[in-house]
Amino acid sequence: MSGDAEIVKEFLIESYENLDRLDRELVELEKHPDDQSALAGVFRTIHTIKGTCGFLGFTKLERVTHVGENLLSLLRDRQLQLNPQITTALLSMLDAVRQMLSQIEQTGQEGERDDTELIATLVRLQQKPAPAESGAASPTTLGDILMERAGVAPQEIQRATEKQREGDPRRLGEILVEQGAVRPADVADALRVQQSSRGQGWAADSTIRVDVGLLEKVMNLVGELVLARNQVLQFANRFKDPAFLAASQRLNLITTELQEGVMKTRMQPIGNIWGQFPRVVRDLALGCHKEVTLAMEGRETELDKTIIEAIKDPLTHLVRNAIDHGIELPEDRVQAGKDRAGRLTLRAFHESGQVIIEIADDGAGLNLERIRKKAVERGVTTTEQLARLSEREIGNLIFLAGFSTAQNVTNVSGRGVGMDVVKTNIEKIGGSVDVQSTPGQGMTIRVKIPLTLAIIPALVVGCSGERYAIPQVNLVELVRLESDQASTSIESVHGVPVYRLRGRLLPLVYLSRALGLESATANARAVNIVVLHADDREFGLVVDHVNDTEEIVVKPLSKPIRAVNAFAGATIMGDGSVALILDVLGLAQYAGVIGETHEKALAAEEVEARGDSAEKSTFLIFAGPHGARMAIPLETLARLEEFPASRVEMSGTAWVTQYRGQILPLTRLSDVLGEPSPGLGQLRLPSEHSGPLQVLVLNQNGRPFGLVVDRILDIVADRTDVRSQATRAAVLYSAVIGERVTELLDIPAVVQAANLHHEPAHASAAKGRPGQ
Amino acid sequence: MNQGSQFCTFYLDQLLFGVALNDVQEVLRSLDMTRVPLAPPVVRGLINLRGEIVTAVDLRHQLEFAPRPDSAAAMNVVVRSEDGVVSLLVDEIGDVVEVEDSTFELPPETLRGRVREMITGVHKLKERLLLVLDTARACEMKPREPAAEP
Numbered sequence: 001m002s003g004d005a006e007i008v009k010e011f012l013i014e015s016y017e018n019l020d021r022l023d024r025e026l027v028e029l030e031k032h033p034d035d036q037s038a039l040a041g042v043f044r045t046i047h048t049i050k051g052t053c054g055f056l057g058f059t060k061l062e063r064v065t066h067v068g069e070n071l072l073s074l075l076r077d078r079q080l081q082l083n084p085q086i087t088t089a090l091l092s093m094l095d096a097v098r099q100m101l102s103q104i105e106q107t108g109q110e111g112e113r114d115d116t117e118l119i120a121t122l123v124r125l126q127q128k129p130a131p132a133e134s135g136a137a138s139p140t141t142l143g144d145i146l147m148e149r150a151g152v153a154p155q156e157i158q159r160a161t162e163k164q165r166e167g168d169p170r171r172l173g174e175i176l177v178e179q180g181a182v183r184p185a186d187v188a189d190a191l192r193v194q195q196s197s198r199g200q201g202w203a204a205d206s207t208i209r210v211d212v213g214l215l216e217k218v219m220n221l222v223g224e225l226v227l228a229r230n231q232v233l234q235f236a237n238r239f240k241d242p243a244f245l246a247a248s249q250r251l252n253l254i255t256t257e258l259q260e261g262v263m264k265t266r267m268q269p270i271g272n273i274w275g276q277f278p279r280v281v282r283d284l285a286l287g288c289h290k291e292v293t294l295a296m297e298g299r300e301t302e303l304d305k306t307i308i309e310a311i312k313d314p315l316t317h318l319v320r321n322a323i324d325h326g327i328e329l330p331e332d333r334v335q336a337g338k339d340r341a342g343r344l345t346l347r348a349f350h351e352s353g354q355v356i357i358e359i360a361d362d363g364a365g366l367n368l369e370r371i372r373k374k375a376v377e378r379g380v381t382t383t384e385q386l387a388r389l390s391e392r393e394i395g396n397l398i399f400l401a402g403f404s405t406a407q408n409v410t411n412v413s414g415r416g417v418g419m420d421v422v423k424t425n426i427e428k429i430g431g432s433v434d435v436q437s438t439p440g441q442g443m444t445i446r447v448k449i450p451l452t453l454a455i456i457p458a459l460v461v462g463c464s465g466e467r468y469a470i471p472q473v474n475l476v477e478l479v480r481l482e483s484d485q486a487s488t489s490i491e492s493v494h495g496v497p498v499y500r501l502r503g504r505l506l507p508l509v510y511l512s513r514a515l516g517l518e519s520a521t522a523n524a525r526a527v528n529i530v531v532l533h534a535d536d537r538e539f540g541l542v543v544d545h546v547n548d549t550e551e552i553v554v555k556p557l558s559k560p561i562r563a564v565n566a567f568a569g570a571t572i573m574g575d576g577s578v579a580l581i582l583d584v585l586g587l588a589q590y591a592g593v594i595g596e597t598h599e600k601a602l603a604a605e606e607v608e609a610r611g612d613s614a615e616k617s618t619f620l621i622f623a624g625p626h627g628a629r630m631a632i633p634l635e636t637l638a639r640l641e642e643f644p645a646s647r648v649e650m651s652g653t654a655w656v657t658q659y660r661g662q663i664l665p666l667t668r669l670s671d672v673l674g675e676p677s678p679g680l681g682q683l684r685l686p687s688e689h690s691g692p693l694q695v696l697v698l699n700q701n702g703r704p705f706g707l708v709v710d711r712i713l714d715i716v717a718d719r720t721d722v723r724s725q726a727t728r729a730a731v732l733y734s735a736v737i738g739e740r741v742t743e744l745l746d747i748p749a750v751v752q753a754a755n756l757h758h759e760p761a762h763a764s765a766a767k768g769r770p771g772q
Numbered sequence: 773m774n775q776g777s778q779f780c781t782f783y784l785d786q787l788l789f790g791v792a793l794n795d796v797q798e799v800l801r802s803l804d805m806t807r808v809p810l811a812p813p814v815v816r817g818l819i820n821l822r823g824e825i826v827t828a829v830d831l832r833h834q835l836e837f838a839p840r841p842d843s844a845a846a847m848n849v850v851v852r853s854e855d856g857v858v859s860l861l862v863d864e865i866g867d868v869v870e871v872e873d874s875t876f877e878l879p880p881e882t883l884r885g886r887v888r889e890m891i892t893g894v895h896k897l898k899e900r901l902l903l904v905l906d907t908a909r910a911c912e913m914k915p916r917e918p919a920a921e922p
Contacts, residue, residue, distance in 0.1 A: 515809035
């Protein structure tokens with residue numbers, strides 16, 4: 001006989017809550033085995049579950065909880081002392097109960113579990129046969145309550161208790177229901193009253209349970225209200241009617257307050273998911289033969305429900321990882337002069353509108369050497385790239401896919417999956433993760449996440465006639481270049497447009513191109529660069545207009561559109577039209593800022609770090625004649641330009657071009673190096689078909705001149721320790737730059753050679769080309 | 773297969789199509805649309821349906837018909853599919869028709885191309901044929917791919 005669905009549902013909700021509490025209480029109890037009130041609490045909870053499932057007809061569940069209850073009653077009566085075996089057995093009983101409950105939730109049945117072994121263990125641990133706990137929950141009390149509340153006739157109850165005495169194994173409530181004396185709902189009610197009369201009621205006065213679905217609905221409605229408010233505000237501003245304006249201002253304030261209030265209802269303390277960690281830590285530490293004490297700070301820090309759910313698994317993984325990899329075995333710890341027991345600290349707090357969660361251990365820290373080795377072995381990175389990474393960046397390599405330095409693969413972690421998934425999942429909700437490690441002293445993983453996902457501040461930009469919203473969390477700054485500035489200050493490194501932002505090279509992504517849209521603005525107008533931050537890299541997004549920041553309500557996209565990756569969602573603007581929300585990370589990957597040109601971004605960072613590392617300099621690498629790899633120090637470069645062949649004109653025998661209101665002499669690198677150019681190149685203009693010329697603009701005593709090279713290859717920061725003699729004129733020396741032999745151009749020599757061309761034209765032409 | 777006896781009908785390039793009335797949420801005049809770059813080609817854009825964001829699928833594109841002339845505004849037949857609500861863009865809305873199962877026939881063998889894949893069959897109405905659209909297939913949004921063979 002299964003009660004109606006409503007009762008079962010309530011039973012499930014209540015039992016889940018109880019179980020979560022039990023996990024914590026049992027682990028707590030293990031530390032303080034003499035805490036009688038805690039023991040009594042655990043006993044009562046199990047008893048209640050047993051009682052309810054008995055009368056709902058879940059016999060298997062009842063059998064398991066029954067033996068558990070017997071064991072607990074012995075503990076409570078001090079006939080037994082709690083020990084780790086008993087705790088483990090009781091915890092596995094909770095697991096079994098949990099599994100059965102989820103089975104019931106899904107199918108309405110208990111399923112075909114075989115718990116004989118568990119039951120045997122629980123019985124064995126009782127040592128001596130326990131006096132059979134009379135099944136009823138103090139029948140008189142339950143009977144009394146039923147008489148009082150449900151108007152059950154005393155005779156009925158007497159009949160039922162008599163049956164029990166005659167050996168009927170069922171619970172009182174169950175028998176009464178069968179007798180038709182009472183409705184199952186009343187029994188459940190009575191059980192609850194009985195339970196609360198035992199001092200175990202909920203804080204019913206100050207909180208109520210609300211269905212999550214309802215909450216979601218209210219949240220959605222508030223979202224709609226926010227949009228309607230935005231619309232009204234737009235109108236109000238247009239009509240300039242003071243009364244209307246005042247009313248809309250009030251609407252604005254109330255909506256904001258309501259929005260905050262409703263958001264708060266979705267907030268949950270992070271302690272809700274931390275609650276499981278004492279158990280996880282205990283089991284794991286036992287499994288790894290380690291000793292770990294867990295400290296938690298900031299349990300009350302609140303987060304949106306959806307975020308809480310999203311970070312649960314990543315956090316669990318990080319905790320597991322810290323115990324499995326971070327904290328050493330007790331013997332090793334003693335040897336290192338630390339406490340036997342490792343310390344794991346979970347910390348949560350708010351910081352500038354975000355929530356920070358730290359998972360800190362005092363273990364061995366990251367073995368950077370091993371990470372370096374592994375990184376190269378696994379092909380995650382190259383030695384060349386490694387050399388450029390800071391220790392922190394090397395630490396963060398553990399978040400790359402296919403990476404695990406655990407020497408032994410355990411069943412806990414170390415299978416090379418996990419940390420990358422952790423990172424991906426945290427980034428999915430707009431968070432980031434960072435690791436700081438001190439060898440021998442432990443490491444801290446810092447997870448930053450937004451407070452909420454439902455309503456976010458965003459910058460609205462315009463591009464090719466559409467509007468797009470960019471989440472504020474990704475926004476770094478806005479740069480506006482007026483048209484005359486724009487045409488000259490955006491340069492190109494090997495086809496990738498870049499902008500020098502305070503000495504750093506910022507790769508640029510044109511939103512219209514990235515999205516495959518026709519660009520509305522020609523070069524004529526000003527350029528708006530939105531500097532964005534994604535995956536620790538910065539890049540500039542070039543858009544047509546920058547509008548305003550707005551609170552937007554994030555709406556999901558249908559699956560095929562989500563698959564595009566460039567969009568995180570959509571929102572409805574004040575005028576009722578739909579705008580897409582850009583997924584900055586996805587867009588960066590799509591446009592290749594993070595993927596292929598990762599190396600370039602790293603190099604750009606190095607440019608920034610140039611001041612710090614004295615030994616390293618940054619070089620522009622380009623291809624000289626016959627594919628020769630050549631370089632100049634970046635600081636000697638004024639600009640990089642690309643000129644169409646048609647813009648080159650002749651001045652005497654030299655190439656020139658009009659450039660920023662001057663005549664810029666152009667010198668071909670092949671001429672300077674004395675390479676015979678194909679044909680009488682010097683006297684001819686470049687062919688129209690030869691494509692644009694790649695020009696390095698160099699400054700020669702304040703006068704610019706252009707050096708025409710074959711191709712721009714890269715910007716690389718490196719030392720030039722490994723050097724060899726130059727093999728030709730106008731080259732200082734050859735050095736290994738970026739792992740390849742590169743000729744370093746002698747700029748004064750080049751300037752000189754170039755000058756020879758320009759003065760007495762004919763004579764110099766002959767001199768300048770000794771190869772002919 | 774649910775042949776449903778009631779169909780919401782509409783026209784595409786002079787042809788009469790129908791979707792099972794059970795699948796239809798509502799029928800709307802042309803609405804403002806926000807295009808979605810990089811989206812599957814059949815996706816014409818997103819519309820704001822009373823606060824819900826709905827993807828609009830161009831049925832002409834889906835069936836590989838010639839594009840709708842720019843001057844003609846598309847009508848929205850909003851249907852419920854497995855992946856949520858989708859708006860099918862059509863030329864013109866017809867009536868709701870009730871048909872007998874006896875008038876149903878499988879698509880003629882000679883019918884080729886995308887239309888063949890997209891319909892479950894044909895109802896022979898008195899004066900013309902009603903092509904029964906497979907709602908689930910009509911809502912499919914395959915990522916960019918080369919057009920199917922004729």
